[in-house]
Amino acid sequence: MMTDLTLSEVSRWYGNVVAVNDVSMTIGPGVTGLLGPNGAGKSTLIALMAGFLAPSSGEVRLGDQRVWRNVQAYRDLGLVPEREVSFAYLTGRQFVQASAELHKLPDARAATARALAEVDLTEAADRAISTYSKGMRQRAKLASALVHEPGVLLLDEPFNGVDPRQRMRLMDLLTSMGEQGRTVLFSSHILEEVEQIARQIEVVVAGRHAASGDFGAIRRLMTDRPSHYVVRSTDDRALAAALMGQPGVRSVALGRVGSGEAITVEVTDMGEFTHALPQLARSAGITVRELAPSDESLESVFTYLVQS
Template sequence: MTDLVLTDVSRWYGNVVAVNDVSMAIGPGVTGLLGPNGAGKSTLISMMAGFLEPSAGAVTLGGASVWRNVTAYKELGLVPEREVSFSYLTGRQFVAASAELHRLRDPRGATQAALEEVALVEAADRPISTYSKGMRQRAKLASALVHEPGVLLLDEPFNGVDPRQRMHLMELLTRMGEQGRTVLFSSHILEEVEHIARHVEVVVSGRHAASGDFGAIRRLMTDRPTHYTVRSSDDRRLAAALMGQPSVRSVALAAPTGTEEVHVEVTDMGDFARALPALARDAGITVRELRPTDESLESVFTYLVQS
């Protein structure tokens, strides 16, 4: 299999920069393209698929540019985030149309094989308009797989899919990666990526934030400085006790709406989680609330960019 390579790729719309100087190489196996909503993931996938021209840089497959390269589609399959436009077609008709467009020698057989691959045979002759979200996702996937591409790109494939359908899709993508295909899917949910992708590419605000083994990047996310709000039976004594903890970087007392609370910046969440109950118990303090204040994915990914 040939690698899909992005070299110094940027894309802008007037004064708005959607993707800024991104370089990465996607090879066989399953890769997760991870980042918060609005990070530029869809723009990157559109350029990888040859549907959007980079404003700068190049996207190549096997050394050849994918932009305006019709032959690249023999190796590329795309599952877009947007819904199927031809919902009046049956699932079989939709997949068969893709087989015809690829001028396959046996479009009927290829259509049947793709429907079987995604477990959509029983519903294949129903209109797509009657499908659930998960079934529509499988129809799009069958259409992308009908010509047996070596590279499969999926944009947020698990959005709106129920748990059973999600597990089926995850198993299917895992199996394709094990077969040696190059599979890249985008997601803004860490747990989705963790289940099936060992290699991840992280983007934030159009920039390439991290690349490599998911476990190593996940540890970076876990070990980042984290902010908590703590309320207790004696916030002043608790704040004084917390200042001596190795995992605590800073402590501040605040008084919203007349009641005190402690704001804590922590460098090691695990150590802090173990130390706080013991510390409060020894001091005779009751912890009434412990709330993380910067647990959004945006804050997690932004930390990676700034590291």
């Protein structure tokens, strides 16, 4: 059973639109999080890894075999797509057994029962999928992907719309599979989701591979980046002058921000800045009325990683 998935200088474009741009990475056993904002190319990357899309350039390999149009490689891959199950009129058992039969398993019924038990869906197996909750539908898709016992499992935004209890059940399942030696990769745009279960994190932004490492390394990259703050006070001009040249402050600008005048401060050391600001204001007799980050969206964090 092959478990290492390798992308070598993989790109995928549609006409003039580049969805994935020269991505190289290796996904090994354990749980890996594919992290990036919406529209970053995560779904396209997963489709390339699963053999559903051909790379426009580069190569995707499972072990020593190419994935695209390789039936043997497909037998070692399982895919849980983000889209909802199209055959909601089927029961969970029928849906999973259809996958088993498509894989031409020698005992499709036994394989179906095993996969349903693995995702804790046996009791609801003979109900129509249309009656399932979001979390149960996710587990039905997972059972379908696991029915042929693949070494590699790919999941596209598996926690979207799932309630907290079901999310924890899914996370426990993925953690268990990683501990069994399977290669599990799931995509998400939420850092905290990835933090909870991923051994390794791969960050993608605008189709590019932006960063790679364990959670601690990625968190440091994100928090150590330059940050921008908006400060409003009783005397912006005097406070801006006091901030200039302070350790951890890269630039200070006075101007209109939103509905009024404010100071915009670019900070390279957030700790130094938050320690110095109240002391400077107090010594100058200035009252700070507002302090707010101006670039704390996830997209801004990812953009910084790409530009680094």
